[in-house]
Amino acid sequence: MSELSFAPDFDQAILYIQRTRSYYLALGYDNPYVWAHYEDVPFAALQKPLKAWTLALITTAVPYDPSKGDQGPGAPYNARAKFYEPYAMTTATDPDLRIAHVGIDRKHANLSEMACWFPLAAARQAVVDQQIARLARRFYGLPTNRSQRHTIENDAPRILEMCKDDGVDAAVLIPNCPICHQSISLLARFLENAGLPTVIVGAAKDIVEYCGVPRFVFNDFPLGNAAARPQDPKSQQMIFSLALDVLEFAPGPRTTVQSALRWSDDARWKLDYMNIERLTEREIEALRGEAETARLAAKEIRQKTVGS
Numbered sequence: 001m002s003e004l005s006f007a008p009d010f011d012q013a014i015l016y017i018q019r020t021r022s023y024y025l026a027l028g029y030d031n032p033y034v035w036a037h038y039e040d041v042p043f044a045a046l047q048k049p050l051k052a053w054t055l056a057l058i059t060t061a062v063p064y065d066p067s068k069g070d071q072g073p074g075a076p077y078n079a080r081a082k083f084y085e086p087y088a089m090t091t092a093t094d095p096d097l098r099i100a101h102v103g104i105d106r107k108h109a110n111l112s113e114m115a116c117w118f119p120l121a122a123a124r125q126a127v128v129d130q131q132i133a134r135l136a137r138r139f140y141g142l143p144t145n146r147s148q149r150h151t152i153e154n155d156a157p158r159i160l161e162m163c164k165d166d167g168v169d170a171a172v173l174i175p176n177c178p179i180c181h182q183s184i185s186l187l188a189r190f191l192e193n194a195g196l197p198t199v200i201v202g203a204a205k206d207i208v209e210y211c212g213v214p215r216f217v218f219n220d221f222p223l224g225n226a227a228a229r230p231q232d233p234k235s236q237q238m239i240f241s242l243a244l245d246v247l248e249f250a251p252g253p254r255t256t257v258q259s260a261l262r263w264s265d266d267a268r269w270k271l272d273y274m275n276i277e278r279l280t281e282r283e284i285e286a287l288r289g290e291a292e293t294a295r296l297a298a299k300e301i302r303q304k305t306v307g308s
Contacts, residue, residue: 011267013205023274027288038212041253042192056136056171060180061097071100073111086158087141102177104224108269116225122240136166156190170197185211199247215250218258
């Protein structure tokens with residue numbers, strides 16, 4: 001191959017902050033969201049060897065509840081399926097976690113294989129392989145919250161208490177949508193300030209690095225599939241092992257390591273997500289109505305949840 005056979009310009013990490021800002025401006029929301037951004041980044045050093053760790057998994061996926069409507073592969077955004085309070089579930093059994101409630105890449109991500117967004121099987125294998133001592137008895141769910149203050153002042157302290165109750169030494173955090181990546185980044189900062197080492201395994205590089213986190217494994221995959229490629233168990237274990245390496249060997253804060261895995265030989269999938277330039281006026285108008293309906297539904301559900 002010629003040294004001048006460059007990759008196409010679009011074959012780079014998607015700029016989700018810019019992409020989502022342009023998208024919502026086109027839909028009529030003229031007050032751009034202000035993303036979290038810090039200069040100083042906390043960093044908790046490991047207090048014992050990797051093989052002695054109790055490791056926790058933290059996700060933004062939601063346990064499936066059939067009473068809350070369609071959440072399966074191909075389901076549209078479902079505000080009813082969104083959750084607003086942190087949760088904890090046992091790691092001893094196999095949960096059914098869905099991501100149909102968040103702004104993941106519905107066109108390109110695999111929405112049926114949970115291993116693509118929740119690496120429980122890979123974490124269990126890490127115990128078998130003696131990479132870690134044990135998996136925490138529970139994993140934890142962090143709400144996808146646009147309110148940064150609520151995440152920092154309410155959700156993050158509750159997750160920290162759960163970790164303390166379970167004797168957690170370190171945590172792997174896996175976000176899904178753009179706001180998920182910010183919420184998870186804020187949580188990672190909070191946990192590190194409390195002395196708990198973390199690593200994020202994510203797909204929205206600009207959002208995580210703009211916020212500023214201690215350790216980050218970047219997979220250049222569609223949103224919603226940060227933990228693995230579909231039908232590729234080897235990628236699941238490779239990515240999780242890389243996350244453990246970054247946890248153990250990161251030299252300091254703002255450590256980003258990109259995996260060598262590619263989603264596809266054809267990188268044109270990166271052109272589609274919330275790309276207003278690829279939509280017609282009729283499509284934009286339809287999306288405007290859908291976005292407003294979803295916003296109002298989520299607002300109503302949130303008010304009922306807070307009031308209950």
